[in-house]
Amino acid sequence: MNDFLQRLGFWTCHFNILAVGAVLTSAFVVQFGAGELPCPLCIVQRMGMLLAILGTAAILLAARKGNVTPSEYATGYGMSILGAIVGGAGSLRQIALHVCDSGPGAGYGSPIMGYHLYTWALVVFTVVVAVSGFNLFSCRWLDPHRIQFGLFSKLTVWFVALLLAANMVAVFVEAGFHAFLPDNPTSYRLLDDLGLGASSGSDEANSILSAP
Amino acid sequence: MVDTFLFALMLGSLGCFWKGRRTLGQCLFLVALVGVALLLKHHMTDPLQISL
Numbered sequence: 001m002n003d004f005l006q007r008l009g010f011w012t013c014h015f016n017i018l019a020v021g022a023v024l025t026s027a028f029v030v031q032f033g034a035g036e037l038p039c040p041l042c043i044v045q046r047m048g049m050l051l052a053i054l055g056t057a058a059i060l061l062a063a064r065k066g067n068v069t070p071s072e073y074a075t076g077y078g079m080s081i082l083g084a085i086v087g088g089a090g091s092l093r094q095i096a097l098h099v100c101d102s103g104p105g106a107g108y109g110s111p112i113m114g115y116h117l118y119t120w121a122l123v124v125f126t127v128v129v130a131v132s133g134f135n136l137f138s139c140r141w142l143d144p145h146r147i148q149f150g151l152f153s154k155l156t157v158w159f160v161a162l163l164l165a166a167n168m169v170a171v172f173v174e175a176g177f178h179a180f181l182p183d184n185p186t187s188y189r190l191l192d193d194l195g196l197g198a199s200s201g202s203d204e205a206n207s208i209l210s211a212p
Numbered sequence: 213m214v215d216t217f218l219f220a221l222m223l224g225s226l227g228c229f230w231k232g233r234r235t236l237g238q239c240l241f242l243v244a245l246v247g248v249a250l251l252l253k254h255h256m257t258d259p260l261q262i263s264l
Contacts, residue, residue: 040215040251040255041252041255043215044248044251044252044255047215047218047219047222047244047248047251048248050219050222051222051241051244051245051248054222054225054226054229054241055241057226057229058229058234058237061229061230061232062229062234072234075234075238079238079241082245083245086245086248086249086252087248089249089252090252093252093255093256157226157230160226161223161226164219164222164223164226165223167219168216168219168220168223171215171216171219172213172215172216175213175215175216177213178213179213179214180214180215180254180255181215183255
């Protein structure tokens with residue numbers, strides 16, 4: 001039974017990474033498929049999700065020696081909770097910004113299954129905190145022993161690295177050499193600065209914070 | 213550039229965990245975490261414009 005629970009703890013780490021990774025991948029689909037540029041708060045939420053899965057990735061990487069100590073297990077899930085708290089704060093801020101919007105164009109971006117992406121992000125962060133808390137609570141039984149860091153585990157960690165690199169490149173193209181992203185981005189600033197993109201007006205003029 | 217730098221820090225943290233340098237990985241993670249929190253604070257400087 002103990003052996004089963006310890007393997008379960010190991011595979012839960014994979015599941016956490018793949019579930020949050022799927023959400024981040026769908027954010028890319030919305031960005032490039034639907035052409036909706038992420039705002040600064042969207043990027044903060046992506047960072048929160050990546051920080052959260054960085055914790056579970058650290059557990060997977062610690063498992064390469066075959067065992068994970070309770071300390072390594074607790075550190076990984078502690079990192080996940082910290083990342084989820086910061087990302088959740090970004091989600092709450094964005095929900096608060098649009099809480100009084102009404103009508104068909106309410107909120108930032110298009111709703112998916114009735115909720116905007118930042119609302120879904122808050123749901124994701126809440127689930128991450130709950131799952132991490134449960135794993136910490138069950139650390140005594142779930143911390144992985146006698147497990148094999150195989151090809152699937154390696155691919156899962158590479159998936160995290162790929163997501164980090166893709167987000168880094170995407171945000172660099174969106175922000176260019178400017179320090180911060182505009183409140184309501186309307187174009188990829190690096191392409192605009194290089195004369196390769198079609199700018200659609202001043203970003204500051206469309207500031208979401210100054211919108212009625 | 214700030215956002216790009218924060219993603220690079222996270223990538224560096226993952227690289228440290230991969231190389232087995234856990235303490236350095238945790239330090240980079242903490243720096244990235246504080247950086248994201250400060251970035252959020254930067255975007256929260258304007259007051260909420262909510263009128264009921």
